Amino acid sequence: xxxxxxxxxxxxxxxxxxxxxxxxxxxxxxxxxxxxxxxxxxxxxxxxxxxxxxxxxxxxxxxxxxxxxxxxxxxxxxxxxxxxxxxxxxxxxxxxxxxxxxxxxxxxxxxxxxxxxxxxxxxxxxxxxxxxxxxxxxxxxxxxxxxxxxxxxxxxxx
Amino acid sequence: xxxxxxxxxxxxxxxxxxxxxxxxxxxxxxxxxxxxxxxxxxxxxxxxxxxxxxxxxxxxxxxxxxxxxxxxxxxxxxxxxxxxxxxxxxxxxxxxxxxxxxxxxxxxxxxxxxxxxxxxxxxxxxxxxxxxxxxxxxxxxxxxxxxxxxxxxxxxxx
DNA sequence: GTACCGGTTGGAGTGCACTCCAGGTCAAGC
DNA sequence: GCTTGACCTGGAGTGCACTCCAACCGGTAC
Numbered sequence: 081x082x083x084x085x086x087x088x089x090x091x092x093x094x095x096x097x098x099x100x101x102x103x104x105x106x107x108x109x110x111x112x113x114x115x116x117x118x119x120x121x122x123x124x125x126x127x128x129x130x131x132x133x134x135x136x137x138x139x140x141x142x143x144x145x146x147x148x149x150x151x152x153x154x155x156x157x158x159x160x161x162x163x164x165x166x167x168x169x170x171x172x173x174x175x176x177x178x179x180x181x182x183x184x185x186x187x188x189x190x191x192x193x194x195x196x197x198x199x200x201x202x203x204x205x206x207x208x209x210x211x212x213x214x215x216x217x218x219x220x221x222x223x224x225x226x227x228x229x230x231x232x233x234x235x236x237x238x
Numbered sequence: 239x240x241x242x243x244x245x246x247x248x249x250x251x252x253x254x255x256x257x258x259x260x261x262x263x264x265x266x267x268x269x270x271x272x273x274x275x276x277x278x279x280x281x282x283x284x285x286x287x288x289x290x291x292x293x294x295x296x297x298x299x300x301x302x303x304x305x306x307x308x309x310x311x312x313x314x315x316x317x318x319x320x321x322x323x324x325x326x327x328x329x330x331x332x333x334x335x336x337x338x339x340x341x342x343x344x345x346x347x348x349x350x351x352x353x354x355x356x357x358x359x360x361x362x363x364x365x366x367x368x369x370x371x372x373x374x375x376x377x378x379x380x381x382x383x384x385x386x387x388x389x390x391x392x393x394x395x396x
Numbered sequence: 397g398t399a400c401c402g403g404t405t406g407g408a409g410t411g412c413a414c415t416c417c418a419g420g421t422c423a424a425g426c
Numbered sequence: 427g428c429t430t431g432a433c434c435t436g437g438a439g440t441g442c443a444c445t446c447c448a449a450c451c452g453g454t455a456c
Contacts, residue, residue: 084402094403095445103443114452116403136339140443154353161350168343175336178329181294185326192319195312242432252433253415261413272422274433298413 081119082112090127103140105130105147136171239277240270248285261298263288263305294329 087094100106106127109117133143146163149156195201245252258264264285267275291301304321307314353359 082403093445096443098404099444114403116452132339132342134443136336157350157354161347161354164343164347164350168340168347171336171339171343175333175340178294178333178336181290181329182326182333184290185322185329189319189322189326192315192322196315196319240433251415254413256434257414272433274422292413 081121083117083119086119086123086127089124091131092127100130104144105140107151133167136167137174138167138170142167239279241275241277244277244281244285247282249289250285258288262302263298265309291325294325295332296325296328300325 081089083094083097086092087097090097092100097106101108106123109119109123112118130143130147133146134140142163146160149160149163191201239247241252241255244250245255248255250258255264259266264281267277267281270276288301288305291304292298300321304318307318307321349359
């Protein structure tokens with residue numbers, strides 16, 4: 081299989097495949113007589129998994145780290161597991177956040193719909209509120225921290 | 239409230255707040271005698287919602303579009319709703335993808351753990367394979383079914 | 397034998413979303 | 427009056443993840 085075929089099968093562009101090889105995400109393939117890359121179909125499994133990691137929010141650095149560990153064989157099992165466990169945690173958190181947002185959106189969409197129908201709708205009461213002013217942001221920006229205790233608050237963001 | 243206070247309360251940096259104002263995500267605030275921005279606390283609702291949109295994967299362009307519609311008042315209700323509905327679809331899709339990944343990860347983590355314990359584990363047989371784009375949404379993957387030799391897709395990505 | 401297609405390389409360019417900086421103003425505290 | 431610290435502006439710089447490009451090469455079809 082040459083790079084064009086792999087591109088088609090994997091859904092990545094040839095440029096991206098070469099880029100991934102350059103940074104080390106993909107192993108260096110064999111070359112044919114004319115110096116062209118020749119791939120084994122098994123590479124598709126790996127590309128698929130990489131793609132999954134990416135599409136669930138793992139950045140290139142961590143994917144690179146995982147790829148690097150993978151080349152080290154059995155010795156890296158524990159580290160690889162830990163990396164995946166960390167990612168699992170992130171994914172679970174993302175699911176929680178997204179699920180919460182689904183409610184917020186449904187609420188808001190519903191209110192919009194009622195307003196479009198001419199109904200008088202009380203000021204948005206959900207959704208946009210996250211931090212209750214009591215919790216001090218504690219200086220260090222708690223980046224993507226999610227507060228499960230967030231309560232709805234009167235809201236003027238229509 | 240001045241920009242420093244708002245930064246602390248919103249979790250955004252003053253630079254980011256000014257940047258958001260520059261591109262139009264935030265309305266231009268009033269200024270005090272010395273030309274400094276003075277904010278009303280209600281802006282926090284809006285920032286919170288923007289932040290939620292962002293953290294659920296809405297890019298700056300769409301947030302900008304929404305912000306722009308918002309300034310147009312009632313006339314833009316329908317368009318705003320459509321935008322949110324589109325985002326809702328995206329969020330629902332993301333949840334599905336992430337949830338699927340959770341299974342993949344659990345499977346893989348489990349196998350790693352067994353391998354670490356010295357168990358002989360059959361070649362990774364799951365996970366990395368996605369529905370090859372030959373079989374469309376045959377989605378119902380046999381989730382937690384332990385298949386001792388089902389598909390011809392033995393996989394070397396350990 | 398030449399047109400064409402698909403491949404090769406290194407390097408430059410893109411879009412997003414900030415983040416940082418220089419050089420300045422303003423208000424309050426000592 | 428002077429220092430300090432928060433704030434102002436415009437613009438440059440950063441990191442990620444590609445994406446595009448020029449210039450070239452090798453194999454096949456006509």
